[in-house]
Amino acid sequence: MKARLLAFYRTHQASFLIALRVGLSASLAYLAGSLLHLHETFWPVLSAVIVARGGAQGAGGSAKDRLAGTLVGAVVGLVTALLLRLGLPQWVLLFLAMAPMAFLSADKPAFRAAPVAAMIVLSAASTGKGEYYGAGVALMRVLDVGLGTLVAMFVTQILLPSNAVKVMRLDAAALTGPFGTLLALAVRPGDEESRGKFIRLNAKTRRDMRDLVAAARQLGAKGTDEFTQALLRTHGTIVFMMRALGGAPMADDIGTALRPVVGAARAQLDHLRVLLTDGTPVPDESGCGRAVEAARETITRHAADNPAVHLEALPFLLETLRDDLDELIALAAALPGKPQ
DSSP: OHHHHHHHHHHTHHHHHHHHHHHHHHHHHHHHHHHTTOSOTHHHHHHHHHHHHHGGGSOSHHHHHHHHHHHHHHHHHHHHHHHGGGTOOHHHHHHHHHHHHHHHHTTOGGGTTHHHHHHHHHHHHHHOOSSGGGHHHHHHHHHHHHHHHHHHHHIIIIISOOOHHHHHHHHHHHHHHHHHHHHHHHTOTTOHHHHHHHHHHHHHHHHHHHHHHHHHHHHOOTTHHHHHHHHHHHHHHHHHHHHHHOSSOOOHHHHHHHHHHHHHHHHHHHHHHHHHHHOOOOOTTOSSHHHHHHHHHHHHHHHHHOTTOOOTHHHHHHHHHHHHHHHHHHHHHTOSOOOO
16 A cells, blocks of 8 residues: 555656645735735735646746736736726727737747736726726736735745756656657558547647747756757657658558667657656667668668659658657757756
8 A cells, every 4th residue: 555655656746746836825825915914815826826836847937937927917907907098998908908918928938927917907907996097906916916926936946846857857758658659650651540549649749849848948957948859850750751651551561661660769769768767878779770771771672663652751751760869869868957
């Protein structure tokens, strides 16, 4: 029983950290709001929960980005609230306020909190009474959000910090399995079931990679951005292989030649996973170079005997895959945050 509990804890260690951060941030934000006699003590709690949950990956960028985004959104919200006095319909002002910030937040994490902060401020200002068109009420909402953000930063950065680069390494290691599966599915062009599985898994993998790339950019640690860009290139190569083979059934000799490449590539991805999680060096003899060379010769010979078959891009993509995997392992070996 004890061993099972320990295994469960190790498997869900990151989730336990998230739970502690969110719970502690919510409680501290509520206590801070109560001590300061704020009228809306749950606004700081809401902000603290969002920041603590978003910063659970350990990058630290979430809290800082939300604080910066809150300030930007507050200014936009106050300006929009003042424009209410010009008689413009609220739906027009909402579009003018939300659309530009949503555009900026698409590529810049620091702006992702801005639309929400602007909405909070605009809501408070449009219903607030008193001087300055309700700006005082709106500013109180900004203080509420800022207080919750600061509390969450204190919890995630000081009380319950985590090794951000180590978390990124584990997230990258989790992608090696899907990469191998995608590669195996990509070389079954005549199998509609495999194609459907490829499309579904590829959609999820792209979302996971997008989150990983964003986290790496927030980290700014040496080598992390280069490594994630190499991951993107490797994924792109696998997708292009699937497209290069098309939907037509593949000749038996081509399929036979590609199987060793898939096996060697998946073994290399397994070595990469272990390197990222445990720091175990990749054996020198690993790699898919020999399998790629043999497959290239078979494809070239098949193309010469069957001029109507167009597989010109496949040898190049196999060589690109070989180079991508070698580069991934070299960059992973140089990443900081190696497990002790």
